[in-house]
Amino acid sequence: xxxxxxxxxxxxxxxxxxxxxxxxxxxxxxxxxxxxxxxxxxxxxxxxxxxxxxxxxxxxxxxxxxxxxxxxxxxxxxxxxxxxxxxxxxxxxxxxxxxxxxxxxxxxxx
Amino acid sequence: xxxxxxxxxxxxxxxxxxxxxxxxxxxxxxxxxxxxxxxxxxxxxxxxxxxxxxxxxxxxxxxxxxxxxxxxxxxxxxxxxxxxxxxxxxxxxxxxxxxxxxxxxxxxxxxxx
Numbered sequence: 001x002x003x004x005x006x007x008x009x010x011x012x013x014x015x016x017x018x019x020x021x022x023x024x025x026x027x028x029x030x031x032x033x034x035x036x037x038x039x040x041x042x043x044x045x046x047x048x049x050x051x052x053x054x055x056x057x058x059x060x061x062x063x064x065x066x067x068x069x070x071x072x073x074x075x076x077x078x079x080x081x082x083x084x085x086x087x088x089x090x091x092x093x094x095x096x097x098x099x100x101x102x103x104x105x106x107x108x109x110x
Numbered sequence: 111x112x113x114x115x116x117x118x119x120x121x122x123x124x125x126x127x128x129x130x131x132x133x134x135x136x137x138x139x140x141x142x143x144x145x146x147x148x149x150x151x152x153x154x155x156x157x158x159x160x161x162x163x164x165x166x167x168x169x170x171x172x173x174x175x176x177x178x179x180x181x182x183x184x185x186x187x188x189x190x191x192x193x194x195x196x197x198x199x200x201x202x203x204x205x206x207x208x209x210x211x212x213x214x215x216x217x218x219x220x221x222x223x
Contacts (some may be wrong), residue, residue: 033211042114042200042214043153087153096166098143098212102152 002026004101006088011107016078020086020104022071028093034062034073035087037103043087046073075106083108112137114203114215122221128189131218135182135203142184143212144176147198156199159184160206188220196222 004024012018024032031050035043049055049064049071061074073086085103092099115134123129135142144156155168159178176186182203188195198219202212 035214042216044214045211048211089153092166096158096160097155097168099155100145100153 002090002099004088004090004099006086006101006104008102009105009107011109012075012078014078014080014108014110017074017076018078018106020073020075020088020106022073022088022101024069024071024088024090024099024101026090026092026099029066030091030093032062032064032071033089033091033098034060034071035089037085037087039084046086078108080108080110082106114201114213116199116201116215116218118218119216120219120221122223123191124223125191125193127191128187129191129220130185130187131199131201131220133184133186133201133203133215135184135201136213139203139205139213140182141204141206141210142178142182143202143204144184144186145200145202146170147200147217148196153200156186191222193222196220 006022034046036046037043047062054063059076064071085105087103088101089098117132141160143158145153147153157167157176158165162178173189178184198217200217201215204210204212
């Protein structure tokens with residue numbers, strides 16, 4: 001089957017660092033995406049990993065271990081505007097289908 | 111470059127009716143994917159089109175159908191609406207599908223009474 005697991009909710013403090021984990025079991029793998037979705041808005045692309053390792057982009061970094069079926073999104077220097085849902089998604093081998101996790105709601109408090 | 115547009119933004123229908131939703135991808139993008147988003151289920155993949163061909167579909171009943179036109183615009187249709195079809199329907203476009211990132215439209219909020 002195909003399954004993507006991520007925590008339902010997380011809370012962190014402004015200025016801190018938070019790591020959102022994602023584990024997946026899918027029939028094929030052609031890359032892992034992270035999206036951010038603010039309440040009432042469409043998801044927006046954050047990062048893409050297809051090879052093992054860390055991809056850094058400003059305050060956001062994403063890590064992938066294909067052998068472990070594991071990824072995490074690291075958010076540094078948290079800001080109030082980072083309060084949103086973070087969606088982990090896996091693209092299948094053919095590349096024509098993307099499976100999304102249920103998302104992690106992140107609350108950033110002052 | 112204009113983003114992905116979806117029409118209508120909001121829709122209220124009653125059980126048994128049918129509905130057609132429209133999506134215009136970013137200019138030059140040939141892949142369009144449709145998703146259903148509900149609070150409990152997250153984003154569920156409906157289908158993906160590329161150059162007027164459906165390349166993949168999710169696990170939804172046959173009441174859900176779609177098509178893509180030669181200009182890459184796409185429509186999805188839901189017939190015989192059920193209460194459980196109430197959801198946000200999101201369309202996403204990408205240049206080729208595959209590993210390219212998807213750009214999402216604002217969605218159509220469908221309420222079935």
